[in-house]
Amino acid sequence: MEQLDTITVECADAVGAKATRILIQDNLADLSLNRAIGRLKVFMDPVESVFIFAATLRLGTPAIKLKDFARVEMGSLGRDEVRIELEREVYTVKLLNKLWERYGKENVEQPDKKVIVVKTDPVKEVDALRELVIEERQQEILDRLIDAIALRIIPEGFRVRKHELSTSHVLFVASEDTLKPEWIKKGKDMMDTLRREENA
Structure with a gap:
């Protein structure tokens, strides 16, 4: 065994x-x-x-967090959004599901396969998103x-x-x-x- x-x-x-x-x-x-x-x-x-x-x-194996495979930053100046740039795409489906659940599909956009934009208060949410657990092995x-x-x-x-x-x-x-x-x-x-x- x-x-x-x-x-x-x-x-x-x-x-x-x-x-x-x-x-x-x-x-x-x-x-x-x-x-x-x-x-x-x-x-x-x-x-x-x-x-x-x-x-x-x-x-x-510890939990996989968003910060482990993506850069999470405030979006464009003057806009209430957080921009996520994926360095690895392996967790994209799980990430999208978690974001849709938390923020609603209408507030999550993916203009590029390596970029996701979340419409939310960036000051409150950018650190929380970095720590978001995507996979709890x-x-x-x-x-x-x-x-x-x-x-x-x-x-x-x-x-x-x-x-x-x-x-x-x-x-x-x-x-x-x-x-x-x-x-x-x-x-x-x-x-x-x-x-x-x-x-x-």
Whole structure:
């Protein structure tokens, strides 16, 4: 499995552990999440009806902001507009969608494929536009990860759930029944162990 350091499935049923491991590997590969996960540990007990999923994350790539690929300046003298000159066009479609959503299509013009003009108060908006997030790669990865865990990996019927999600880790404790405090503690202990192993 590309980039994933370790994956451990702990279960009294060896066949169930192997099947769960394959299920996790396949789903992470299908959603291109292997590189986003450092270490992963699962504990499952079919008798107690508990499933715990803990993983450290390596999301890396920060958000792409408008200032990363364009010059943003006040428009023509005496006009209420901001002029955006694109240095790279790869994000143009996403940028236009964000501008239309924020300012309305009638206030966004593209006189040239590398120039976009936004009719707005330049004093108020020029700095805000420079910081405008166009692509949130970390959030997209987190969304795919939640989809993989919540909809594809956790056993069907395990509707009672508690989870923690950050840019450094993910922890899910799930069951068919009310979650026991010892299960939540076990999940936190698993997470602590993974962090120690990763930092060793």
